[in-house]
Amino acid sequence: MPSLGKMERELLKSARSKQATVIYPFTKEGLNVPPDLRGKWVYKNPNNCTGCKICERVCPSDAIEMIECRPEDVQTRTGFRPICHFDRCLLCGQCVESCPRDVLELSDEFEMAYLSRDDMVIY
């Protein structure tokens, strides 16, 4: 039956118990971040990369672009390497899945904030 103040007991109970709050930017305990989180895009194994452009083709949001290898990069067979425009990335993980040689990875880093779109290109 509906009546006034039904939740009073629950209120007092939660006032006595531990808060659900995680004091986040200062501690991560209690956030339950799973290890296989789909986080920041990483060009993990440049040595394996052949520059085959599959990742560029499957990306649903054109986030991955193949650029010519810069002098400081590992030179791939085709001379191209992927970079990620992270402002468009959906973190879907299709590139990781489609990559035949395990070059890419979505790390478990999720703390991302940028002040300019130029900073958001991941090499």
Add this chain to the structure above:
Amino acid sequence: MSDAESEIRPAPREDQYKEEYALFDSLMDELSDYAISSESYVHKQPRRLFIQIKPESIRDVVQYMLDTYDLWQLSTLSGRDLGDDLQACYHFFFNDKKIAITFRLNVPREKPEYPSITDLVPAAEFVENEIRELYGLVPVGHPKPRRCELPENWPDNEFPLRKDWEDPRGLMERSKTTGPKPKEEL
């Protein structure tokens, strides 16, 4: 898609499709004046009927179905561009028989008009407005025709979902931005 024939994948007359074929056969009998039997079929996917009807007879068909079968759930209305014709598909679902039934009608592109069923099925109000907006298929007799859906500055005679719609103002390229717009343009 030019040849619509190849999409028709009728189900074999097997036990699995017994109920579907029972309903299909009786409908083809009863609606013989309205339906085009050569393009109507039972789909291989279970519980799906596709029935092609003449565009002017949609009201009669729906009225008949409402009276006879208590057909009340209109799932949706989808439009399609077939090249010469525009197609409207009314998807209904029979809750008693648990069969989804699609009435399709082809309308010539030059005069894309057919009777509206909104007064029979109130649920069609929004979808019929929408198909008029996106395909230029006009349900004649719609009680509340509204300028709907697209932005206010959208021209009247452009229907973005038609296959031959070209992007006259470069709208699709516009969104492919790589950096912020300069301050003075905001």
Add this chain to the structure above:
Amino acid sequence: MMGFLQRLINKARLKSPYVFHFNSGSCNGCDIEIVAALMPRIDIERFGMKLVGSPRHADVMLVTGPVTEQIKERLQRIYDQMAEPKFVVAIGSCACSGGVFRGGYNVLGGVDQAIPVTAYIPGCPPKPSAITFGAYKLLEVLAEALGVAPPKKEEVEKIPEPVEVQVEEVEA
């Protein structure tokens, strides 16, 4: 005296950013995550942040979604309604660049095509904790610009562990 007052106000600005949430055609995921950031788990009110319903009360506007043609004018009008000083944070990939909706005929592609944006938080959608992190980072940047100190860690560590845990914890 005025200098002191100004410094005090600058400090107060960091401690109480009122946020206003604007959906410019997003998929709802980011919006829900913003609300989730207000919830007990993250509780963004710790930083004095409050979700307000009127742009006139707000300091920070959180925008989600690729800006659709229809909402663009509204977005700009609401931005004009906000009182100075004001900041805009683009939340989610769509708000940063248009995301998966690049190439849509009704999409402008990114909030920065309509109004100036201060910070970008990518992710699809960013986790509530990532939103908190972004907000915290924005505060740090502001603190630098205003010449005052950002929220400190020491203040947090002083907080003792909550007393007596009689009832079972929230986390399963």
Add this chain to the structure above:
Amino acid sequence: MTSSEKRKVITPPRVSIPIGPQHPALKEPGMFKLTVEGERIIDAEVNIGYNHRGIEKLAEQKTFTQILYLVERICGICSATHNGNFAQASEFAAEVDIPDRAKFIRTLTWELERIHSHILWLGVAFHEVGFDTAFMYTWRDREVVMDMLEDLSGNRVNYAMNTVGGVRRDVSDDLKQRHLKGLDHLEERMEYYRDTAIYEKTFWDRINGVGMLPTSVAKSTSAVGPTARGSNVPVDVRFNDPTMAYVNLRDSGEFDMILSDRCDIAGRAVVRVLETIQSIQMCRWLLNNLPDGPIRERVRPRIQPNEVLARYEAPRGECIHYLITNGTDKPDRLKIRAPTHANWVSMAHTLRGGYIADAPITLAAIDPCFSCTDRVAIVDSKDESMELVTLDTLRVRANKWYAENPRRVA
């Protein structure tokens, strides 16, 4: 008063009140024009389309794999709905039968999503009537299921679990144990809400007898989902037209459709809470009966010409993907009907005759999802139409005042 002819009947002025498109009650842009007499609503009109992103056009330019992620972003709350439904549509079109384990995992994602969506709805309903405490509690408990989903799929919202031909991630034994534990906790909490929280009188007063949708109207307006089931209309694709592991769930005989004959918001709330508990039981059943085997089948990127109508019961109601393939790796046509879209007509009916103060909760009662709807939705033409009714000049001025731009005094 000399003669009776001169006597005038005083009726309250008819005023048109806009709600939205930016309004705290609506987390998404949508606009409702309410025509009111005093505090009573006499007419309601829905104007949406601020969210129109042209997804159906975009879908024609992308491959099937890419569309999976595109349709996932139709709606952030029912992302697994669209993703999974499109995946099953393409599988039907390609005429492949995916492995049982994949079916179970896909269904598990769907049911977990239903739990999170219904808890979210409950929280929003509490929020709409200012019951912020229960709002906080429900969302705190929702974090449990969010954690489970994150554990399962790697992301809190857009799970990307499905692919054409199966699912992308497997369920390990560890994960299964964690999920079973989480489900137990959730069930306990949901029973609390079922028995206690929604019977708080101040809340109950706001939902009891409000937003009536009689069974006949629900039928004629083709309402779907909990909105229809709260009005005693037996519409549930999971039981009427089952696909995937719902066939097994139905055959197990443990689950049945949940209906309520209250026809008001309370009925919809009760249906949702009970469905959450049922979903928890379904998830447990799925986890306990998870078959072994592979989780995906290879499907060629080009799909033969076919047309399929894939239906799935999303948390909000029936979701339809009408897919026409043409032998290439891109679809010829993809029509998506999101559940909210089917409920607009019935919602306009529920608003009529109610109080203005009840409008937010009545709107929320169908669990509207504009982002779902707006690929296909309706837009109001101009602000001028706001002048349609009114006697009180002050109020007219006030209504038009919002159209002023810019409004700042220099």
Add this chain to the structure above:
Amino acid sequence: MMQINLLTELVFPALWILFFPGIFFITFLALLWEWMDRKVYARLQNRMGPLHTGWRGILQPLADFLKLVGKEDLTPKRADKRSFAAVPVIMLILSILLCMFLPIVDLNPAPGVQGILSFEGDLLIVLFISTLMAILIVLGGYFSSSPYAQTGAARTGMLLISFEIPLIIALITPAILTGSLSISTIMNTMLGTGGGSGLSLAYGWLLIIPFIVYIISLQAELERIPFDVSHAETEIVHGWQVEYSGKKLAMIHMAEDILLVFGAGMATTLFLGGPFLLELIPLPIFQEFGLFMASNWFGALYYTLVFMFKSALVILVLANMRTLFARWRIDQIVRAGWKVMVPIALFNMLLIQIVLNLVFPAIGVV
């Protein structure tokens, strides 16, 4: 002679009004109570509330206030500009003025305390001003000429007519019991400190019903859940304050907080025995203690602390109420006001009259 007069009659009262139990102290209390309200609210919701501003976020309300002061001040084009700007100022002034009537502590060495402003009949002034506050809110809503603000204003009006009456009846009850219309006299008489004979505990239970009525009506007067219809965020955004920003909003928030201080203070003063704690116990030693405190300088400290303690209890109750309920619809509120609260208040008046005039003489209680 002139010098001394200047000091005692000008400087001390000025300090009195400006600092200690006056404006400064009231503002301090207002910020403190808001922090406490928010913390308790958060805590009951199983979260933390303000945390990183000062010790456990204690400076949060101050930060909010200062930030709003520093923000740009916008006036809507269509608004009635002067009246629009005047409303927050008048609200702030009136709310501070209201608090001046609260007897917290005074310079008078005689037993009993008086407010900064205290005279026979000040209860009526207080009731008048508190009604005026609601009318100001209505005006503020109408002057901003936005549909949300006007709806909020209309709802405030409805709230006013339904809950002002039980509030007034509840506040008048102690006046009837003591036969005085001065707030400090009522309080001091009830305690037997202000030179009056004092009411025995036999009278105390008569205040229970009006106290409950007062607390509920206060919640409505302060427009908090479940009576927050006039600025219900999900219905009409921020209601009547939707167009205010910057300094004006800061003033409105401050006025609301000060009203909280006033509401809790009135409950303390009229129903809970004001700034007295031990003196309430009718034993000679505690009476001695009361006299001792009244004549000493640290009595002021003691009185202040007790007053704050009791007010804090009231705030706790109010915060708990805010957490416990959903928002009622306006018609339900009006119905609750007229069908429940007003009859209870009237019944209580009747009860008191019967008890005072028939029962007590019969059983011989003086």
